[in-house]
Structure formats: C-alpha cells, structure tokens
Amino acid sequence: MLKFMKKNIAKHFGGKQTRVQPSDSEKNQIFYRPVDYMDMLEQFWTSKPNNYQGLIVYETTFVQGGYTSFVTLPTGHCFANPQRCRNALNSRQFAARVALIHSMFGGHIFHEQNGNNSSNVNQKGNNVNNKFSGHDESFDSTLEEIIQNQSVSNIKCDKEESFEAMSYVLSSSRSNSSGAERFHMLLKLHLMHWNGSFRKLKSMRYTKQQIARDLTHLPVEQLTEFMTLEWSMREQKQPGVICLELARCQRQLFKATKDQQNVRVAKEKCLILISALDLVQ
Template identity: 25%
Template sequence: MSLAATVKGRLPPHGVSPRGGEGGHMTDQRAKAVLKEAVDAVVNSFAKHTQGYGRVNVVEALQEFWQMKAARGTELKNGPIVVYESVPSSSAPYVCFVTLPGGSCFASFQDCPTKAEARRSAAKIALMNSVFNEHPTRKITDKFSQQAVDDAKKSFEGPIEDEQDPSTSLGAFRFMLEANRGKSMLEFQELMTVFQLLHWNGSLKAMRERDCSRQEVLAHYSHRALDDDMRSQMALDWISREQEMANIIARELAVADEEIERARHAGRELRFPKEKKDILMLACSQIGPL
C-alpha cells in the first residue's frame, strides 16, 4: 500500500481548511489541533515507510520526497530543490515560506518560537500536501472534470453559457481541465495561479479589449511560466495605477497579507496571495515608501 493511501483517511482535503463541517464551524483551537494531527500522521507515516528511526528530520524528508519523484521520472523544470524563505522578524512568532519544485507554496502553520521551528512547520505542511497529492483521487480525470464543471454551473452567476465553447467562462474552465488531464491538483493549481494573477492584474481584461479570444489567451499562457519578467510587468502596471489612484498599492498589500495569514493558519496552498504581495512589494521598491 502506498504512503498516500495509508494516510488518506487522516488528512483534510488539499486546499480545504479543517475549520468547518456539517455541524458548523470549529473553533480556531480545535481547527489547529485537527490540522496538527493530520500533519503529524503524515510525518510519522513517512518515517515508517522510509525506515526512519525515531524523530524524522522533516526538512530532509521533504527534500528526499521530491528527489524520489525526480528519480522516478517526474519532470521538474527547475530540478527537485525545495526553497525556504524566512520572513524578516526580530522577535517571535517567526514565519517561513516553502516553495515546492513545481511552484506550489506553503508556510509555517503554527506560531513558532524560533526560525528553525518555523522552517520545520513549513516543511511539515508541504510534506503533507505533497504526499496527499500523490493519491489517485487527486488526479484530474474525465469524471473529475465533469463534476467540477457541474459544480461550477451551480455557483455560476448569470446566464449559463455553452460549456463546450472555449470562448465562454465555463467553456474555458472545461478546456483548462481537459488540457491538464492526468495531472495532479497541485500541478493544476500551479497553472491556475498564473491565470489568477492575470485576472487580478487586469491583464485578461486588457486582452479581451484587444479582441484576444479566451482560447488564444489560454493557449498562450498555459505554456508560459511565471517568471521575473511577468512579475516586473505586473509591478509596472501597479505603479501606473498608484499614480492614478493614491494608496491603491497599500490597500492591495493589506488584502494580500490577510489572505496569506488565513491560508497559512489553515495549512492551505498560498502561492497566489504571496505572488501578489511580492509583485506589490516590487512596485513599492520602484516608487519608494507609500
């Protein structure tokens, strides 16, 4: 039996906070306890399946996990290196972000008294999601795609568009799912982050105004990596907005910070709000203090 199958029954779904349920919302304390229990279950299972002894070094375990994936043929454009980023702070609690080889980002989900503990906390939540992502239920299949489109229809506001037409919102969603058949939910989320940023930045609206079809945009950006050039261009866009509307960057930064904190404490993937903050901070570095 695979490691993912072993711990599946003890994990919250990827991207879903353990804060609620049919009986109502959990208290913050209970939610954190549930999340910690799930994370510890994965760490202990990983140690067991890899013949670990005693307390596993979770930072090394996370790196080993991705090195094993690379050795088994998983294509990783930038190699299997896991990247950590500590948030500058002169006192506790300390926060650390961890970015996985594909681009997914997580952060320490506990209040950590030391920088080393913050790194371990980030590694734990990243390892949990990495392992859970290997389970077959986290792969995009035809059945999953149809269910996702059906769910989107239920929450869609406005007229129901032709889901088979890539020029419509629902059609574009279906197109994205079908184009990523066989990939995992983490891989799909990494791709969707690019389109989330383009939407947030106003780039998608600008493309529509230039008569670019959704299908053309999807085809182009589905193969475009989120790189420094894209971030720099978005930062320039926000500099222009700041010149037209004072303090808009400060307001967007406040929103991004709140989103990061909510996702961090819930153990959720948070690359989108973190990328927003990084782009806005890049804009700030060009125009000085707000």
C-alpha cells in the same frame, strides 16, 4: 533451598513491581530525538520516479519578532509555518511538517506522474454552457473560487465572461499535462483574474484561443513582472491603491498560513504589490 526459591519468586513476581528508568544518555538518543521534517520531506519527493531532488525551495523571513518560512514543493504549492518561531531552522522544520502532511494526504495532484487525470479536466471544461448549473461541481467550485478573488482594481469585471475564458483555457490544456502544470495554470488564472487582465485582454480583442495559447507558454515569473509594472502605474494614477490592496492580500496570506493551507496565490499577490511599491518609491 525450595523455601529460598519461593521467597525469591515472591519477591520478583508477587511483590511490588519496579520500573526501570532509562539513563540520561538513552533519553537523549531515543526518547527525545527531534524529528527532521525537512529530511522526511526531501525523502518523500526524491523517492518518486521523477526524482525531484533539489526542487524543494525554502525561504525564511524575519517579521515582527519571529521567523516565518515558506517551502515551495515541486508541484508549485507553497506552505508556511503557522506560528512564528524564534529560530530560523525551527520555522523551516514546522513549514516542512505542514508541507509533508499535504504531500502525503493532499490528493492526487501530489502523486501524479504523467497527468493521467487530465482527461477529467478536459471533460469538465467542455461543459461551459452549464457553468453555473452545478453539473460539474468540483470544476465549477474551483473556477468560482478564482472569480471571488478580486482586487480593488477589478471590482467591475464581467464574472461570467471570466469564467468562460478560464473554462476554455483549462479545457484546452494538453491532455498529458502533469499535476504541477495544471497547478501553475490555475495559479496564472488566479493572478490574471485578480489583476483584471481578462478585462484588458477583451478590450484588446484577444480571443479565448489566443489567451489559452499564450498562457500555456508564459512562465509565472514573467506574468508577475508584467503585473508589477501594471500596479506601479495604477499607484501613480491612484495613490494609495497598492497599500489598500496589500492589506487585503496580507490578511489572506495570514489566514492561509494559520489554517495550514496552500499560500502560493496570496504570497504571489503580496510579492507583486511590494515590488510595485518599491518601483514607485
């Protein structure tokens, strides 16, 4: 009996080990179960105190043999799948994956509830006289990035004057503004400088105070409608200007998509130009 037990022990523990392979049903249920990034993204935002349920918007288009999806978050940020997909649902899943990563690790703007850091924006915005000295490095870099965002119709703009106007607008924002409100304000400043609106407002003798007041209450949708009409009139005066600018903006959109970065600004510019071209044609 003892000899039989030793034989079995040697067989099971001292001999060659064998691996138990999972069945096909187990593989399908456990090991190869696809991740639902759309559901994870929804859970991430609905778990916040403000409950952003239903505020995540998906848009899917079919371009050049594949689907591209854009997902807009409650903060206003927009992300897209970096590579076109043959399936519309897959493209949305990949876009949601990019958005989820940015939502989790993208910084304080995705986690603020009541704009507690807005005082930093006000403090930085008060240093207008030091706008190119590097004193407020993060604040200045954001505005300088906007200033470099020029269109073919805004090449001769006064960059220093635009910087001063944008600094005042941000510094005069409400102290309790949320991260989403500040993002939309930056988006409006991006579009206005790109469109040449600051130069036009200066010719109409608008003050910085008037610009800040009007921008605070102006929805992004209404601003883009105004710009669509402006670009349609530019096309009538200078045929081909929309196609020239659209090619530049599409390159920016493709690069931001490939780099898995926020594409909201480039996307809005492309939509403005396409809508203006439709009005002309």
